[in-house]
Amino acid sequence: MIISVPHNDGVDGLAQLIRIDRSSPVPLYYQVAQRMQELIESAQLPPGSRLDNEIALADQLGLSRPTMRQAIGHLVDKGLLVRKRGVGTQVAQRRVSRQVELTSLYDDLDRARRRPRTEVLAFEVIPGPPAAIAALHLPTGSEVLHIERLRYAEDEPLAVLRNYLPAGLAEIDRQALAERGLYQVLRDSGIQMRIADQTIGARKASAAEARLLGEVRGAPLLTMSRTAYDPAGHAVEYGDHVYRASHYSFELTLLSR
Amino acid sequence: MIISVPHNDGVDGLAQLIRIDRSSPVPLYYQVAQRMQELIESAQLPPGSRLDNEIALADQLGLSRPTMRQAIGHLVDKGLLVRKRGVGTQVAQRRVSRQVELTSLYDDLDRARRRPRTEVLAFEVIPGPPAAIAALHLPTGSEVLHIERLRYAEDEPLAVLRNYLPAGLAEIDRQALAERGLYQVLRDSGIQMRIADQTIGARKASAAEARLLGEVRGAPLLTMSRTAYDPAGHAVEYGDHVYRASHYSFELTLLSR
DNA sequence: GTCGGCAGGTTGTCATGACATTCTGAGCAA
DNA sequence: TTGCTCAGAATGTCATGACAACCTGCCGAC
Incomplete structure (x- = not known):
């Protein structure tokens, strides 16, 4: 009998969904963060799904780990991702309604x-x-x-x-x-x-x-x-x-x- | 005649006001950020005063620049400091009233x-x-x-x-x-x-x-x-x-x- | 059968080095 | 005097490497 791996909603090909333009003046970490936010908000990265670990992600995208961490950290600050030391990174359960900002x-x-x-x-x-x-x-x-x-x-x-x-x-x-x-x-x-x-x-x-x-x-x-x-x-x-x-x-x- | 340097409210001995404990389990960047916040809130770092540049600060405290940046970035996020590329880092003009947090x-x-x-x-x-x-x-x-x-x-x-x-x-x-x-x-x-x-x-x-x-x-x-x-x-x-x-x-x- | 230790995996922290981008002001030219 | 150019200084970005702290699950001891 095959035991399904618990909680493994992992997204293998995240890297295939993200394109990086190194000639763009937009910082790399920001390109990644923005693209990931789109994927989360369009439910292509559904709530609860697990990301690959930082090193693998950085590798897949051809980035260094600090840059990848900066991108992820950006989204963690926004509440879109959840990081747990020793465990991994997941998409937060709920969609965040847009924060009341300095808008009129x-x-x-x-x-x-x-x-x-x-x-x-x-x-x-x-x-x-x-x-x-x-x-x-x-x-x-x-x-x-x-x-x-x-x-x-x-x-x-x-x-x-x-x-x-x-x-x-x-x-x-x-x-x-x-x-x-x-x-x-x-x-x-x-x-x-x-x-x-x-x-x-x-x-x-x-x-x-x-x-x-x-x-x-x-x-x-x-x-x-x-x-x-x-x-x-x-x-x-x-x-x-x-x-x-x-x-x-x-x-x-x-x-x- | 001596011309006073404009806007130079710089604090030279910032390093002397901060002690880091490398044996503590508290991260270094956090120790620095916390101590700086105390200094700002106690007006020992008055609004508008300019900090030394990141490299000098890191040097004075015996830290690397990324660590120093992480500490400063923490306070920038809180609105206590203002960074301007090509210019420097200053203490923000006004005291931040405590954010309404997840408190009852x-x-x-x-x-x-x-x-x-x-x-x-x-x-x-x-x-x-x-x-x-x-x-x-x-x-x-x-x-x-x-x-x-x-x-x-x-x-x-x-x-x-x-x-x-x-x-x-x-x-x-x-x-x-x-x-x-x-x-x-x-x-x-x-x-x-x-x-x-x-x-x-x-x-x-x-x-x-x-x-x-x-x-x-x-x-x-x-x-x-x-x-x-x-x-x-x-x-x-x-x-x-x-x-x-x-x-x-x-x-x-x-x-x- | 249950508990505890251990190993593997993952994020957290920190250091060093390099180059890019941007702002300011001094100095030169018109 | 006025305007432009350029050098210096500061932050912004990115890479590489290393170790620490933490969680989970496996496995052996009791």
Whole structure:
């Protein structure tokens, strides 16, 4: 009788599914990581399947072991792979839903094909309100660009977005804001965002908010205030947003360690 | 006249502030990373200060460059350091507030000295409700441990916590739950949690919830449902929590890329 | 039959060396 | 004075080699 090897869902020909272009400027480890992520997300590498050991994989792909390890480590950090010393490397059991990243609401809606639309309610340079000044770590009395927008999804009002940016940070066009998300506009201006602090809470809608959002007064709203920083740690944006709780919720993935 | 070197807040004797113990089982890169994190958090390495280059640092500490890079990379991932190719490595401008991790509310309150207290309302094995079954990816009809708790902070009711765990996952003592947080109890049982999916929303309080939490009916509540997975990707816990919006908000730090 | 030790396999850590890429600033030329 | 070029310096990438720590399963001893 033939005993089937337990848990052996191994993929022998992983190397055949990955092509490496050594003339590309894209780093080798990144090419491998990206390709492996595609394979995992397309279920060609199903959850639970075991990879060959690092040395064999590196050998098959014509890479060194550190490079292969770097690729695998990248995916382990993302939670797509699980490594166990003395055992091996497996594809993690579940598909990871995309992490809530430093994206704007607009990008999220756009990806979800929810037909985002934006109405710019205010767009002006003003002396910074104390809350914005404090969040952006600016000297008292500094001027800020104040933006207020009403965001729709599928022609239904969804959120009121108030944002404050240091005046003169970037060339921002009011028209661009009506067509794209703030974060996309910032990125197009060369502003990078690396870290953000968020606070998520809830409260009742004021009369004005209820009117804008098509809710009754006192309806529960989800609130999110966020300060975003560039790679050097300088604050570039402070936002104070309210969402219709009946139409919106935040989804996020936490990684431990 | 002496021209001061621009931006040179360099710390020469970094090596003198770091001691490595080669006989320790703790990896060298980790010893270095941990010590550097201490120095940054204690402002002995102030924000903006520049580190020596990797090769010099490695040399000063008697390490190889890859090891030194691994230590620095660790802190870059945490957002404590900023690396720029061709330029150097600097301490990031702002102090990073602690990331919302896979901690329970109890741990957070305990750390904040808010005197958490727990009242266990329900503790029973039941046939799994559909929502819990789906979240935990269990076969229909499976039994689950159902826990319902009322959490206080400083003798003020704060949240109603409903949790579901696969039956028989761990030895859980009702008494332990009254004294510690669920996550601490799970960790003590050897259950590890690596990834969690969370959804945060808001809604009005039901009559029962309002009574438990000392709010009026219709008061805004913050809701959080979470499914936590162990390193292998198996669901270990599903929680459905409601918080008094007037007393609680979520704070989290997002890192991009 | 059960327990414990041992061997083999796999990932974790660390060192050394080399070259590529990128940024900054000094110095030269217009 | 202004703009361009280039050298220096720093990080980014990759290769090779070696040993350590850990897990699993086999196999022998009791």
